[in-house]
Amino acid sequence: MKRTGKKNRRKILNLLILGWTGITTIPFLSTVLRYTSPPERRGPMTGAVATTGDVPPNTGKIVSLGNRPVLLITTPDGGQRAFLANCTHLGCVVRYREEENDIFCACHNSVFDIEGNNISGPAPRPLPQLPIEIDNDNIIVTVS
Numbered sequence: 718m719k720r721t722g723k724k725n726r727r728k729i730l731n732l733l734i735l736g737w738t739g740i741t742t743i744p745f746l747s748t749v750l751r752y753t754s755p756p757e758r759r760g761p762m763t764g765a766v767a768t769t770g771d772v773p774p775n776t777g778k779i780v781s782l783g784n785r786p787v788l789l790i791t792t793p794d795g796g797q798r799a800f801l802a803n804c805t806h807l808g809c810v811v812r813y814r815e816e817e818n819d820i821f822c823a824c825h826n827s828v829f830d831i832e833g834n835n836i837s838g839p840a841p842r843p844l845p846q847l848p849i850e851i852d853n854d855n856i857i858v859t860v861s
């Protein structure tokens with residue numbers, strides 16, 4: 718009789734340990750799998766990201782489309798451009814500099830002209846320029 722009670726306690730204790738291990742391991746494994754698996758590949762994304770009034774001449778604005786930062790620029794003469802805003806060096810978000818009329822990455826001082834060409838600093842490539850369309854004052858950008 719005494720032995721059976723001890724066995725039952727041991728079984729219950731083993732079940733509790735097994736349950737606790739499962740409860741703590743599943744979220745850990747889920748996190749590891751999410752971190753190690755490649756991000757979901759999406760097709761091109763198009764959307765209205767701002768209005769023309771949001772980006773007056775000689776200004777820039779960072780907006781997002783999906784989870785991608787986009788730099789909108791209206792040049793001093795009113796031309797509009799859109800670029801992926803991640804620097805081609807290590808991915809910092811760039812910004813438009815009104816005084817210099819260029820695009821600047823503060824992380825390591827890369828400079829791009831307003832066509833997105835890398836002109837100084839460690840950035841190895843131009844910024845990817847994005848198709849832009851104006852529809853009823855809405856700025857519509859496509860990110861591929």
Ligand code: FES
Nearest residue numbers: 804806807822825
């Ligand atoms: S990340 Fe932009 S210059 Fe290094």
